[in-house]
Amino acid sequence: MNDRLSARNILRRENMHLDSYNCVLCQLSLEETVTHLFLECTFEKNCCNSFNIVFGASSTFPEALPQIRSQINSHFFII
Numbered sequence: 001m002n003d004r005l006s007a008r009n010i011l012r013r014e015n016m017h018l019d020s021y022n023c024v025l026c027q028l029s030l031e032e033t034v035t036h037l038f039l040e041c042t043f044e045k046n047c048c049n050s051f052n053i054v055f056g057a058s059s060t061f062p063e064a065l066p067q068i069r070s071q072i073n074s075h076f077f078i079i
Contacts, residue, residue, distance in 0.1 A: 008032035035061045038068075 008021040009031050023032040025043035030036055038044060038061055048054070048068075055067040 005034050005037070007034050007037060039064060 008018060008023070011018060012021050012031075021031050022029050023036055023041055023043075025037075026041045028040070028042065030040065039059065051072075053068055053071045055064040059067065
């Protein structure tokens, strides 16, 4: 993703002050990163389950991305 998605860890690195850099979508108290948002977040997991999107549990984000993309099968998902 090359820092295209402004996850909270990117905003921290760019010296933007936020009250918290943790993910607001889940209760895991983990810093919001692209990997967290797409692979670890409980909200994301619930969304994937709702749409029957499955990828390897030990996948890294670059490995999971083509798996997710092939299952969504939409022109909207362009990366």
